[in-house]
Amino acid sequence: xxxxxxxxxxxxxxxxxxxxxxxxxxxxxxxxxxxxxxxxxxxxxxxxxxxxxxxxxxxxxxxxxxxxxxxxxxxxxxxxxxxxxxxxxxxxxxxxxxxxxxxxxxxxxxxxxxxxxxxxxxxxxxxxxxxxxxxxxxxxxxxxxxxxxxxxxxxxxxxxxxxxxxxxxxxxxxxxxxxxxx
Numbered sequence: 001x002x003x004x005x006x007x008x009x010x011x012x013x014x015x016x017x018x019x020x021x022x023x024x025x026x027x028x029x030x031x032x033x034x035x036x037x038x039x040x041x042x043x044x045x046x047x048x049x050x051x052x053x054x055x056x057x058x059x060x061x062x063x064x065x066x067x068x069x070x071x072x073x074x075x076x077x078x079x080x081x082x083x084x085x086x087x088x089x090x091x092x093x094x095x096x097x098x099x100x101x102x103x104x105x106x107x108x109x110x111x112x113x114x115x116x117x118x119x120x121x122x123x124x125x126x127x128x129x130x131x132x133x134x135x136x137x138x139x140x141x142x143x144x145x146x147x148x149x150x151x152x153x154x155x156x157x158x159x160x161x162x163x164x165x166x167x168x169x170x171x172x173x174x175x176x177x178x179x180x181x182x
Contacts (some may be wrong), residue, residue, distance in 0.1 A: 053143060054136045063131045071124045078117050085110050 047068075051061055085106045092098045092106075132140055 050140075050143070054132065054139050056136070060131055060136075064128070067124060067127055067131070071120060074120050075117060078113050078120070082110055082113050082117075085113070 047061075047065065050056065050064070054060075056064060089103055089106050089110075092103045128140070129137060
């Protein structure tokens with residue numbers, strides 16, 4: 001085989017390989033798996049997940065939804081109050097003459113709000129226990145024990161709570177904002 005024929009063969013081989021690569025990439029891109037049906041807007045749909053996992057009936061599901069909404073609404077109010085008080089503490093830290101008594105009062109208020117938050121969560125689980133059957137309660141307990149709801153977001157080796165996963169393009173939750181100079 002002469003040099004020119006060898007060059008043509010190599011050129012055609014390169015063209016064929018490039019076409020195969022492009023076709024493979026297009027096929028992979030076009031056949032991307034869709035999000036599982038238990039995701040809404042890229043985030044887990046906990047309601048459907050729990051409904052399916054626990055086998056909730058319609059009455060249980062509606063009661064469960066009301067309990068969750070009540071808990072989340074209350075927690076949002078408390079978290080906003082905590083955030084406001086933390087900002088006040090931060091402001092005092094960078095004052096030329098910080099008021100230590102005010103800081104101590106704010107820290108006490110923050111601690112009280114966090115205790116209230118834990119009490120609300122406890123009451124939520126107690127009320128939820130009244131909705132679920134014994135078997136559902138066992139399943140629910142297994143699900144909860146695998147998450148960081150009880151052990152907290154700093155659970156080493158555990159999955160992060162969905163509310164604590166930063167989402168691209170979304171502003172951080174007030175509690176996630178870094179404090180300047182710290």
